Amino acid sequence: MSEPVIEARGLTKRYGPVAAVSGLDLTVEAGEVFGVLGPNGSGKTTTILMLLGLTEPTSGTVRVAGFDPFRQPLQVKRRVGYMPDAVGFYDNLSARENLAYTARLSGIPAAEVESRIMEALRKVRLDDVADRRAGGFSRGMRQRLAIAEVLMRQCRVAILDEPTSGLDPQATQELLELIGELRRDGMTIVLSSHLLGLVQTICDRVALFHKGKIGLIGKVDDLAREVLGGAYVVEVEAEGVDVPKTLSGLAGVGRVTPLSGGTFRVDADRDVRPEIARSIVSAGGALRNMAISRSSLDEVYVRYFEQVAHAA
Amino acid sequence: MQREGSPFTGVSAVALKEAADHMTSARMHLVMLLVLLTAVGAIYGAIGQIKATVGEDQFLFLRLLTTAKDPLPSFVAFLGFLLPLVSIALGFDAINGEYSRRTMSRILAQPIYRDALLLGKFLGGLIVLAICLVTLWLLMTGMGILLLGLPPSGEEILRGVAYLICSLAYAGVWLAIALLFSTVFRSPATSAMAALAVWLLFAIFWGMLAPLVAGVIAPIDQLDPMTAVHQLELQKSISRLSPNTLYGEMTLALLNPETRTLGLVFMSQLQGALMGAPLPFSQSALLIWPQLAGLVAAMTVVFTIAYVAFQRQEVRA
Numbered sequence: 237m238s239e240p241v242i243e244a245r246g247l248t249k250r251y252g253p254v255a256a257v258s259g260l261d262l263t264v265e266a267g268e269v270f271g272v273l274g275p276n277g278s279g280k281t282t283t284i285l286m287l288l289g290l291t292e293p294t295s296g297t298v299r300v301a302g303f304d305p306f307r308q309p310l311q312v313k314r315r316v317g318y319m320p321d322a323v324g325f326y327d328n329l330s331a332r333e334n335l336a337y338t339a340r341l342s343g344i345p346a347a348e349v350e351s352r353i354m355e356a357l358r359k360v361r362l363d364d365v366a367d368r369r370a371g372g373f374s375r376g377m378r379q380r381l382a383i384a385e386v387l388m389r390q391c392r393v394a395i396l397d398e399p400t401s402g403l404d405p406q407a408t409q410e411l412l413e414l415i416g417e418l419r420r421d422g423m424t425i426v427l428s429s430h431l432l433g434l435v436q437t438i439c440d441r442v443a444l445f446h447k448g449k450i451g452l453i454g455k456v457d458d459l460a461r462e463v464l465g466g467a468y469v470v471e472v473e474a475e476g477v478d479v480p481k482t483l484s485g486l487a488g489v490g491r492v493t494p495l496s497g498g499t500f501r502v503d504a505d506r507d508v509r510p511e512i513a514r515s516i517v518s519a520g521g522a523l524r525n526m527a528i529s530r531s532s533l534d535e536v537y538v539r540y541f542e543q544v545a546h547a548a
Numbered sequence: 549m550q551r552e553g554s555p556f557t558g559v560s561a562v563a564l565k566e567a568a569d570h571m572t573s574a575r576m577h578l579v580m581l582l583v584l585l586t587a588v589g590a591i592y593g594a595i596g597q598i599k600a601t602v603g604e605d606q607f608l609f610l611r612l613l614t615t616a617k618d619p620l621p622s623f624v625a626f627l628g629f630l631l632p633l634v635s636i637a638l639g640f641d642a643i644n645g646e647y648s649r650r651t652m653s654r655i656l657a658q659p660i661y662r663d664a665l666l667l668g669k670f671l672g673g674l675i676v677l678a679i680c681l682v683t684l685w686l687l688m689t690g691m692g693i694l695l696l697g698l699p700p701s702g703e704e705i706l707r708g709v710a711y712l713i714c715s716l717a718y719a720g721v722w723l724a725i726a727l728l729f730s731t732v733f734r735s736p737a738t739s740a741m742a743a744l745a746v747w748l749l750f751a752i753f754w755g756m757l758a759p760l761v762a763g764v765i766a767p768i769d770q771l772d773p774m775t776a777v778h779q780l781e782l783q784k785s786i787s788r789l790s791p792n793t794l795y796g797e798m799t800l801a802l803l804n805p806e807t808r809t810l811g812l813v814f815m816s817q818l819q820g821a822l823m824g825a826p827l828p829f830s831q832s833a834l835l836i837w838p839q840l841a842g843l844v845a846a847m848t849v850v851f852t853i854a855y856v857a858f859q860r861q862e863v864r865a
Contacts, residue, residue, distance in 0.1 A: 324650025
């Protein structure tokens with residue numbers, strides 16, 4: 237890993253008195269999948285537009301692939317593929333013609349255009365509808381066509397804004413697989429989403445946005461450990477014993493919170509089910525049920541901002 | 549802050565794509581059908597009128613374009629009225645259409661500047677207008693040759709081509725206006741209505757407004773005849789703010805070669821003039837030079853305003 241692909245320092249964007257993004261620091265290394273997560277209106281899209289040079293920051297600096305998006309926008313845009321939120325195509329043109337237009341705009345040599353378009357369409361499995369008008373495409377097909385555009389342009393970096401929004405579960409799954417393929421091709425991927433749980437599986441690192449700032453940044457497991465006290469959640473249902481007191485001393489156990497009806501939630505940084513079972517049984521309790529799951533990013537997010545709100 | 553890279557990267561790609569889109573769009577076909585039908589009607593009427601009049605005319609072919617037969621107006625009058633409509637049809641949703649189709653941010657994320665998109669759209673529209681005008685002119689010439697049995701003279705062709713260039717400048721002004729409204733208004737319907745309102749203002753009401761305004765600004769003093777001249781000149785200046793007036797004057801000078809002036813002339817200035825004798829083409833061209841320059845300037849100014857508005861726009865819809 238040489239120099240970072242994307243580097244932002246003190247990035248700020250104000251719309252009048254409102255700061256959409258304030259004092260953002262961000263580094264994305266080559267070859268990683270970076271998730272920009274947060275609720276609507278938290279500054280994700282503004283940040284992405286600033287990375288692309290489509291919106292001018294009020295202050296701060298950005299380097300993308302070693303170029304400044306505001307002085308050398310063409311150099312940056314040549315290396316970065318962008319898939320906007322709710323992407324649109326020219327309805328009266330076919331999928332192939334739509335891609336041919338952007339191919340001409342991005343200066344792909346005429347001799348290569350046709351083969352690159354077909355290869356890209358094949359990868360996103362749209363080759364059998366290449367000559368159908370884009371107007372008849374479903375939302376999922378449009379998103380895939382947008383991915384095909386990124387593929388065709390052979391960019392080093394792909395920035396995907398809300399790639400899964402408005403898709404049904406199957407289309408979402410297909411899209412996530414496609415993103416996985418992009419990554420295997422060696423592309424650096426930045427994707428934004430408000431559906432935290434969905435993208436945690438494919439992101440190497442995530443940044444949680446909150447009101448124009450990055451609240452948390454790092455690997456999902458690290459964040460879970462930091463905020464929740466563990467990357468795993470064990471649900472324990474037991475009787476005849478004081479569960480929180482029994483488990484609090486165990487190694488690897490974070491905090492224990494009571495849920496309803498004698499059930500407790502235990503945050504742990506590894507699989508601690510054997511230890512829990514052993515200590516409950518040895519304390520004379522009856523263990524009724526136990527289930528383990530990975531901490532989800534949604535919980536991290538909610539918990540983190542609860543903490544922020546409490547601290548304030 | 550200096551930016552690197554040419555702002556013209558991608559202009560030709562955008563222009564050709566826009567031109568191709570227009571040539572295949574149903575909207576354009578309808579408008580051109582309207583223009584074609586009225587043009588054929590006007591020429592047909594003119595031919596009937598010309599055949600009925602006995603007499604020698606050096607510029608019979610030009611009469612084809614300028615002769616009106618009641619109730620039909622002449623071909624040039626039709627074109628002066630309808631060309632703005634064609635331009636507006638081409639341009640009213642140029643920019644806001646990209647937003648409503650949600651293609652704007654995707655296109656601007658390609659390695660081109662915004663300049664290329666706006667300029668490309670403008671040039672694409674101009675290409676289509678030029679093609680339409682040339683086609684129309686060739687059709688009319690062909691119809692004239694067939695029905696009159698006369699080929700046009702060299703001078704008539706020269707004047708015809710000059711007329712085409714002026715028509716393109718005129719249509720260009722309206723294309724720039726439509727483009728401006730499509731940049732300023734986010735809804736294509738609003739921008740179409742605004743452009744049509746301006747069109748109606750200039751095509752119909754401006755001619756009525758100019759004398760009124762001139763009368764208010766420069767009332768005539770019964771004792772001073774120069775005030776009447778002053779008022780008339782002011783009225784002329786006001787009416788020349790309208791591209792339609794400028795276009796009308798250019799058509800007059802080009803297609804009626806005996807036109808000697810487009811403004812007020814005193815008797816003393818006409819001394820030695822052979823009334824009714826045609827001017828050579830070079831003199832007629834000289835006569836319309838200010839009008840043509842004015843139209844091109846208007847086109848540039850309106851386009852520049854649209855350009856500035858577009859550059860300042862936020863990309864996110």
